[in-house]
Amino acid sequence: MFNTQVSEKEHDEARQGEALMLENKTEKNDARRLYIESYGCAMNFSDSEIVASIMMDMGFQTTSDYKEADVVFINTCSIRENAEQRVRNRLKEFTSVKVKNPGLIVGVLGCMAERLKAKFLEEEKLVDVVVGPDAYRDLPNLIDKVDDGNKAVNVLLSREETYADVSPVRLNSNGISAFISIMRGCDNMCSFCVVPFTRGRERSRDAYSIVKEAEDLYDQGYREVTLLGQNVDSYKWSSEDGSDSVNFAQLLERVALVSPELRVRFSTSHPKDITDEVLFTMSKYENICKYIHLPVQSGNSRILDIMNRTYDREWYKGRVDAIRRILPGCAISTDIIAGFCTETEEEHQDTLSMMDYVVYDYAYMFMYSERPGTLAAKRFEDDIPEEVKKRRLTEIVDKQQQHSHRNMLAQVGKVQKVLIDGYSKKSKNDYAGRNDLNATVIFPVDERFKPGEYVNVLVERCTTATLIGKIAE
Ligand code: SAH
Numbered sequence: 001m002f003n004t005q006v007s008e009k010e011h012d013e014a015r016q017g018e019a020l021m022l023e024n025k026t027e028k029n030d031a032r033r034l035y036i037e038s039y040g041c042a043m044n045f046s047d048s049e050i051v052a053s054i055m056m057d058m059g060f061q062t063t064s065d066y067k068e069a070d071v072v073f074i075n076t077c078s079i080r081e082n083a084e085q086r087v088r089n090r091l092k093e094f095t096s097v098k099v100k101n102p103g104l105i106v107g108v109l110g111c112m113a114e115r116l117k118a119k120f121l122e123e124e125k126l127v128d129v130v131v132g133p134d135a136y137r138d139l140p141n142l143i144d145k146v147d148d149g150n151k152a153v154n155v156l157l158s159r160e161e162t163y164a165d166v167s168p169v170r171l172n173s174n175g176i177s178a179f180i181s182i183m184r185g186c187d188n189m190c191s192f193c194v195v196p197f198t199r200g201r202e203r204s205r206d207a208y209s210i211v212k213e214a215e216d217l218y219d220q221g222y223r224e225v226t227l228l229g230q231n232v233d234s235y236k237w238s239s240e241d242g243s244d245s246v247n248f249a250q251l252l253e254r255v256a257l258v259s260p261e262l263r264v265r266f267s268t269s270h271p272k273d274i275t276d277e278v279l280f281t282m283s284k285y286e287n288i289c290k291y292i293h294l295p296v297q298s299g300n301s302r303i304l305d306i307m308n309r310t311y312d313r314e315w316y317k318g319r320v321d322a323i324r325r326i327l328p329g330c331a332i333s334t335d336i337i338a339g340f341c342t343e344t345e346e347e348h349q350d351t352l353s354m355m356d357y358v359v360y361d362y363a364y365m366f367m368y369s370e371r372p373g374t375l376a377a378k379r380f381e382d383d384i385p386e387e388v389k390k391r392r393l394t395e396i397v398d399k400q401q402q403h404s405h406r407n408m409l410a411q412v413g414k415v416q417k418v419l420i421d422g423y424s425k426k427s428k429n430d431y432a433g434r435n436d437l438n439a440t441v442i443f444p445v446d447e448r449f450k451p452g453e454y455v456n457v458l459v460e461r462c463t464t465a466t467l468i469g470k471i472a473e
Pocket residue numbers: 079080192193194195229230231268269270295297335336337366367368369370371
């Protein structure tokens with residue numbers, strides 16, 4: 001089951017050197033290979049980097065081809081029925097490789113692992129190991145068990161685990177932008193949501209380890225970090241002796257102070273918790289990007305109440321007004337659920353009118369999908385017919401497209417500071433980057449500037465999703 005094949009490139013690298021390189025080659029020859037694929041939110045992608053780090057400490061190397069792997073992990077999402085379906089389809093492809101190569105270890109990680117626990121092993125006979133989001137430190141032990149011919153499960157949730165001391169291995173990274181997980185879990189029990197069950201209680205990570213991670217990334221050449229949590233505004237950490245206590249606004253400030261050249265983003269803000277202090281901190285530092293993801297879910301107060309979001313329409317509008325007042329021009333994005341239990345046509349209209357009020361820059365829009373075990377599944381009937389949900393979603397999506405376009409058009413003619421991410425997907429003659437507001441900006445390559453550098457771009461035109469321009473002299 002050990003994969004001893006070495007790629008051409010590795011052969012060449014090994015041949016170049018002396019004894020040390022030969023040693024490396026032997027290591028490479030012996031190393032087992034890990035392939036890891038992630039689904040769901042940024043949190044999951046960030047967790048996969050923790051998993052890769054733990055597995056590399058065990059001597060694994062990562063590979064980008066699952067067919068040459070000794071261990072294949074799929075880091076899963078449970079948020080909607082179709083997210084789980086996508087994972088199951090992909091898992092079939094992995095297990096079909098296992099039929100030919102029985103030594104292959106297939107592991108299911110993340111939220112579906114936590115939701116389904118050992119049941120997963122009954123449902124998917126070819127899966128060897130099931131690991132929940134708080135149990136990744138146990139991977140060495142679990143892989144040992146599988147090596148001994150057993151199946152292995154650890155789905156214990158923790159009140160403390162933040163992996164603060166694990167240094168993530170950046171996967172699929174452009175070397176410019178990275179995620180930093182600042183907290184885990186969620187205490188908010190929104191009635192539709194499975195996350196509190198799959199990720200457990202909310203806990204905040206040591207502020208010093210967060211700032212240190214940002215500093216290390218900056219030293220390695222990264223120029224943008226995104227601080228991640230399901231509800232970043234309730235970040236709260238105190239040192240053990242109680243001498244230092246940090247809330248989200250203060251953490252944001254500490255990370256912004258790492259360097260004015262390091263852009264800071266964050267996600268997700270909860271409308272009930274986002275404070276003016278956070279908004280003032282954003283306005284104080286140029287390098288904190290003026291972009292807030294503020295999921296509304298619904299524009300109707302009765303629906304928000306039964307969703308257990310703990311704010312109403314007026315409160316949400318008040319928070320948007322505060323953003324407009326303190327951070328003029330700040331981009332705002334949202335998540336919207338169409339067809340939640342008992343939603344009437346008038347209540348759906350309230351969501352559309354809320355969109356008109358805010359004119360969101362971006363939106364992630366979904367049909368309600370009942371999740372087993374959630375409060376909504378227990379209390380309410382999923383009674384909006386599929387075609388009604390679809391039609392409401394279409395109305396929401398159509399409106400958002402108009403609004404996105406309108407917001408893009410408003411940026412035409414302006415000079416914007418863009419962080420170059422790399423080449424445009426469509427042409428090597430163009431660079432792609434993002435502005436402060438998180439919009440993608442495409443402009444002709446100029447050899448004086450490299451990916452990872454900032455450049456001022458004059459926006460000349462736009463599509464619904466992209467700004468197009470040229471470097472402003
Ligand atoms: N913590 C974030 C959301 C994380 S889940 C927040 O509070 O906003 C991402 C989005 O998925 C949610 O905002 C919601 O719009 C959507 N979502 C969650 N559960 C869902 C469900 N059962 N059906 C449809 N969409 C859902």
